[in-house]
Structures are given as C-alpha cells and as structure tokens.
Amino acid sequence: MAGQLQLVVACTLAAASGLVLWILEQGHERRQENNAGRPGRYERGMREREYVRLIPDGEMLLVRSLLRRIYKSRGWTIDAASRERAWAGVLATAQTQAGGSWPMDFQPCDVTSEQLQALCLAVEQTFLGGLLSAQIRKSRRPRLQVELAVDPRDPHSWLSGLHEDNTIYINANRWRESISDVSPLDFEGTLCSSKLEALAHALGHELVHAVVLNFFPEMDATSPAYIPDDKHGPIFMLLNKRLFGHTGHACRRLFTVEG
Template identity: 85%
Template sequence: MAGQLQLVIACTLAAASGLVLWFLEQGRERRQEPKSGCPGRYERGMREREYIRLIPPGEMQLVRSFLRSIYNARGWAIDAASRERAWADVLITAQTHAGGNWPLDFQPSDITSEQLQSLCLAVERFFLGGLLSAQIRKCCRPLLKVEMGVDPRDPHSWLSGLHEDNTIYVNANRLRESISDVNPMDFEGTLCVSKLEALAHALGHELVHAVVLNFFPEMDATSPAYIPDDKHGPIFMLLNKRLFGHTGHASRRLFTVDG
C-alpha cells in the first residue's frame, strides 16, 4: 500500500512539473512574438529578434551572403569598437585635403558638390569596401551623386533621401541647425556632436537604400520585408544595423534651431 502511494505521489509530481514547464515554454514563445501579435506584419519599434523572422528565407540568404562579402571587402570586424574606429576614420579623412577639407561645423551654402561626393565615397569605402560603387558600374547604372538643397520629391524630408537614379538629396534647411557637444543629435542610436558627423551618418542611412536598390532591385520594388514604413522594413533595419551600427531609422532632434 505504501509503495502504491509513493508511486501515485511520484506520478503527480511529474505531471505537475511537466505542466509548469509547459506554461514556462508558452510564456517564452509569447515573449518572442512580434509586438503586433501578427507574425507576418512589420511594425516600427520591433526588436531585431522580432523583425528578423519576417524576412523570407530566400531573401535572408541573399542578405547574409551580401553581408559576408562586405565584411571581407572592408577588412574589419563587426564589433562596436571597430565600427567606432571606422566612423572616426571617415571624419578624419573628410577633414584632409583629399577628403574635401570639411570643417566639423559648416553652413550648407559653403559646401561644394565635390565635398559632398568625397564624403559619400569615404563612407562607402570604409563601410562597404567599395562594393556598392563596383556594383553600380557593373550594372551600368547612374553613379552615386549627392546634392545639397531641397529634395524635389519630398521637400519636407528630415535630413536626406535617395532617388531611383542614385542621387542623394541632403536637406540644407536641416543642416542650418546647430549640432555640437553641448547641443548634440541622436542619429539612429549614435550621438553626433558635429554637423559633419551627422551628415556622414545620414549618408550611411541612404547608402543602405542604395545597396538594396542596386544589389536587390526586386526587393526594392516588391519585398514585403523591405517596403513597409516607406522602405524601412525588416531588411532595411537589419542592413542598417549590421553595416553602420544604426538602430531604428529616425533621429531625435536634440538640438535647438538657430535664429
């Protein structure tokens, strides 16, 4: 009788333990579900582990292969320290004669087309290893071009925008506002303390769009993992983070507007 009672107790404890484990597993799975509650729908604010599941396997394979090529071409690791050094190298290069003699602070009216081109190419060289420019030439598409002024397609754009002809428009009005160490700007998770730094990061953002446009034109046109949120869907978010260390795709306006 005592043996049967012990057996019943053991079975009851085992069943209870199994039930507890089941509830814990269900809770873990619910925590990993996208915030929208709909696995197939992207919403701004999702974390990487949420939005990455929305990228179709075939497209994810292409993106991962592309990232491996970039990492090999640019020749540095993907850790935060290496990425910070690369951004520092961009700014150092930009301030040299060959890089355009950029000042850290500037007025948009004083900037030349040559300076804009030099800065864009520096960002592309340090972070993309020159592969984007090579792909554009290979496909006989218009070369990357940067223009300061007002985007004719979107005059109210925040800092910049990319067009189908590989032209990046930089919003001159936004760069009249002060950016400094006491009046910084949070650009997609990076604290920028100069106009030059903010502009370099803005160009990096647009180069992500240029990557998709020139390497993956079908994704650019139709992919549900790219086109949501004005082409800032999961594919953009993943590339923006893995290539440039950017989180999100918006900037907090931490600075005041000069009169």
C-alpha cells in the same frame, strides 16, 4: 498468386500514400507551431529578433551572403569598437584636403559638390568596401551623386533621401541648425556632436537604400520585408544595423546645455 501480388502492391501503395500524407500533415503542423508566435507584419519599434523573422528565407540568404562579401572586402570586424574607429576614420579623412577639407560645423551655403562626393566615397569605401560602386558600374546604372538641395520629392520631412537614379539629396533647409557637444543629435542610436558627424551618418543611411536598390532591385520594388514604413522594413533595419551600427531610422535632438 497474381491476385495476392496485386493485393500486396495495393496495400503497399496505400501505406506509402498514407505515409506521405502523414509527413505532409506533420510538416504543416510544425510550420503552424513555428508561425504561432511570429508577428504578422512589420511594426516600427520591433526588436531585431522579431523583425528578422519577417524576412523570407530566400531573401535572408541573399542579404547574409552580401554581408559576408562586404565584411571581407572592407577588412574589419563588426564589433562596436571597430565600428567606432571606422566612423572616426571617416571624419578624419573628411577633414583632409583629399577628403574635402570639411569643417566640423559647416554651413550649407559653403558646401561644394566635390566635398559631398568625397564624403560619400569615404563612407562607402570604409563601410561597404567599395562593393556598391563596383555593383553600380557592373550594372551600368547611374553612379552615386550627392546634391545639397531641396529634395523635390520630400522637402521637409527628412535630412536626406535617395532617388531611383542613385542621386542622394541632402536637404539644405534641414542643415542650418548647429550641432555640437551642448546641442547634440541622436542619429539612429548614435550621439552626434557635430554637423559633419551627423551628415556622415545620414549618408550611411542612404547608402543602405542604395545597396538594396542596386544589389536587390526586386526587393526594392516589391519585397514585403523591405517596402513597409517607406522602405524602412526588416531588410533595411537589418542592413542598417549590421553595416553602420544604426538602430531605428529616426533622429532627434536630445538636449541643449545653456552656459
């Protein structure tokens, strides 16, 4: 009787072990099938449905959770019409005295630090609901600063840049040309017909970097889903699109209309 019991137990354990191995093998095969069509690394020009698959599940959960918080805090939906009204509101605020009394076509030599801070605050409050500033205070990190100067790290290649101390450099030597209806600028999928509009969108771009730096410092430092393409990888692309409506991370002149 004891021998039969031992045999039954042994058979049961063998069957259970076989079942566990089968489950593991099936799971591995499913993962292989799921990954078969998955791109191996991020490449510029990928569509959203392609690059989001490169974001690890844990990081995606954090990003989606933050997006929900921001949508709730800013109090407006993410449809295109609402986003256009939000950008129009930023420009309207910027032209008021409280917003810096910005002209649509400014000259770099006339811009003050107070104007830059006011414009950055308008973009941050409108599109991030003030959560970035709150996170910076909570983390006791340096507050956001905007300076119109030559970026010592990148003086020529871009309109602006964020540093680790939360300073956004607006490269003065890149803001001398006129932007207008007859000489517009395509900023990451948005047609800008004034220098002020382009600057507001450039600040939005840098605020995406500030969001990752201050909410997710580990992602900022090491995530393969963020650091590719000079920190314009899938996480940046997703946040840039979902928060500001930007596609890509490049700007270019479209045409010049001569009278």
